[in-house]
Amino acid sequence: MNSRIVEKIFWISFTIASPLIPIFFYFWGNWYSFFHSYSMGMVMGLTGYVYFFNTLIISSRIRYFDRLFGHDKALLFHGYLALSAMLAVTAHFIFKQIYGYNITIQTLSGISASILFLVVIILTLLFMASIIPFISGWIKAIRKGAANRLNPDYSKVKVFHNFSVVAAFFAAIHAFLASSTQENNSRIILLNIWALTSISFFIYHKFVRKFVSGRALTVTEVNQLTSEIVEIRMHHTKGTAIKYRAGQFGYFSIISKMYSKEEHPFTISSQPGTDELAITVKSLGDYTSKLKEISSGTKILFDGPYGVFTPEQDGRHHIFIAGGIGITPFLSVISEWDFAGIKTPLTLIWSTRTAEEMIYRDLFTRIESKNSMFLFVPIVTRSVNAITGGSRIDRSILEPLIRKKEIRNTVVYICGPDLMRKSVIKELKSSGIASKNIYWERFSF
Ligand SMILES: Cc1cc2nc3c(=O)[nH]c(=O)nc-3n(C[C@H](O)[C@H](O)[C@H](O)COP(=O)(O)OP(=O)(O)OC[C@H]3O[C@@H](n4cnc5c(N)ncnc54)[C@H](O)[C@@H]3O)c2cc1C
Structure with a gap:
């Protein structure tokens, strides 16, 4: 197993298992009470608390995680963690209902945090997050209906998304004032450190980073x-x-x-x-x-x-597949490789709706004419005059371009609309390209 995989497994496991740390502190000395349903409420509360604060840390664009997982995957994990936090918080609330509670600043801050967090999650699922595997079917249908009716401005929803930090403040107050936390200094210190660390990450990311590391x-x-x-x-x-x-x-x-x-x-x-x-x-x-x-x-x-959508010249046959404006990463890569000398067999398949959209066609044609390693396949889907005009990227186009003898040494990079990406990946896999050799970039998170 290479070290990157070990690092990935470590961080995913650590994030998922991290609630065990405060749970351990909570039950230290009285483990006999662990399986009491009242204690289960605490377990859920602590899990929700830690997951929620972990989501703030992950969303703050930590470069190490970006390089390790890729930006989109880190954001996807952030989303799943937020959903898990909400489920745990809901279970915590249900357990507390069973045993009853008084309305105090402590309970009110917890309820406010949960409601705000829930609204942020609903709005994000409806109007922001575009990568939602597994539950995408029915969420997509609701999203479509809601988007058609309300047509909200993405940037306004994004601003509201940032209100998670207000929910975080409420959650921190809730945990800080809990009588069970007050019983033990180590619990107070641990929960406060967790909250302060993640809120600091968030504040740095949103308000300080641009002045420190942002470049003008x-x-x-x-x-x-x-x-x-x-x-x-x-x-x-x-x-x-x-x-x-x-x-x-x-x-x-x-x-x-x-x-x-x-x-x-x-x-x-x-x-x-x-x-x-x-x-x-x-x-x-x-x-x-x-x-x-x-x-x-x-x-x-x-x-x-x-981002980690960064192909390298390693001698393998590289196939770049771009749809429309999805050409931008390849433009940078091909310009760099052309400057350094193309040493890797490279095929670029670029599909646009119209010939007008094929903005850098002359550049690629010029590179192709002077370099036998580079093959450029332009496809214009709404025209019959251009080369391969009128067709889409399907098996009839892909098959002849995949070198059967080098199939194990073929690596494919895709950037384009979701529908195109999905159908192309299906075709590639059925042509024998291994999943691990197919990479893609999405233009939405
Ligand atoms: C990794 C990545 C690389 C991209 N590279 C390019 C590129 O090279 N060329 C190009 O034309 N487009 C690129 N995009 C897409 C570009 O970011 C969106 O088209 C643009 O932000 C839309 O903004 P809008 O207000 O005009 O449109 P809107 O109608 O407001 O938004 C359309 C969609 O764009 C996305 N979006 C909007 N605002 C934001 C935001 N602030 N942050 C994140 N996503 C947002 C959302 O998915 C939204 O549904 C890229 C996107 C990503 C994620």
């Missing part, structure tokens, strides 16, 4: 590539180069009254190693559709780089 960039060029796609080129305001790996993304927030302060994730489409950084953005909603109006000289705060 200045817009140098804005290129309107199509009516919907804009390329924004920037460089570090202080002139120093920004280190990132081809395929990574960052969070960008524009410092201008014209734009909300909310940060948005975009892949870095430029070639690493230069003092320039570029993003290529397609209009999707309020924020992205206004980006074409941005002017040179505008300041942008950058937090990053993040």
Whole structure:
């Protein structure tokens, strides 16, 4: 087992088992009471408390976890942990109902924390989280109905999501004032340290990080590539180069009254190693559709780089499959590899709806013409004039491009719309590509 897998297993196990630490402190000396249903209420309460505070730590973009698990997987785990915390808190509440309780500041703070946390979870499931495997079917149906009726602004829901920290304050007060906690100093210290650590992580992430490690960039060029796609080129305001790996993304927030302060994730489409950084953005909603109006000289705060969608030239046959604006990570990777010399067999399949959307076609055609290792397969789904026009990425396109003799040495990277990604993965697997050799990046969390 390699060390990364060991590290992953350690952190997942530690996070899941971490409530055992306060539970141990709680029952130390009176283990005989452990199986009493009253005690089960405490076990649930402590589990909910610890999981809830762990979610705040995980959501604060810790680079170590990002590199280990990938940003999207860390956020997904954060979501599952929040759901588990809510279930434990609900069980805690039910057990407390059975034994009855008085309305005090202690109980009121617990109830307020739980209600706020529940509302945050419901709104997140309905309007924010896009990766919800297992329960996605029925949640998706409710989401669709709710989104159609209410059509909420994503950034407003995201702001409300941050109210979890208010729920955290209430939860900390609730635990601090609990008579059972007061009985023992070690419990008070432990629960407070847990709460303070995670709230500090959250506050650092939301309010301090941008001033400490966020970098100020200045817009140098804005290129309107199509009516919907804009390329924004920037460089570090202080002139120093920004280190990132081809395929990574960052969070960008524009410092201008014209734009909300909310940060948005975009892949870095430029070639690493230069003092320039570029993003290529397609209009999707309020924020992205206004980006074409941005002017040179505008300041942008950058937090990053993040992500592990970073292919490397290792001699294996690499197949990159992009759908629409999903070309951006590959643009950076191919530019870098072209600069260094392409030493790995590389096939790029890029599907766009229209020929106009194939914005960097000339660049890829030029690289292909001078490099026999690189094959470019453009597909325009709504045209019959372009090469492979009118078709989609299906078996008839993939099969001839997969080199059967090198199938074990073929690695595929996909970035594009969810439907395309799912159908392509299905085709790849049935063609014999191992799951462990298929990587993908999503443009929503
Ligand atoms: C890792 C990653 C890389 C991306 N790279 C690119 C890229 O290179 N080019 C490109 O055009 N797009 C990219 N996107 C998508 C881009 O972030 C969204 O299109 C953009 O944020 C939409 O904002 P909006 O207000 O215009 O649209 P809205 O209509 O408000 O949002 C549309 C969807 O975008 C997502 N989104 C919106 N705001 C945020 C936010 N603040 N934080 C996180 N997600 C948000 C949500 O899933 C939302 O449902 C990337 C997304 C991710 C997660």
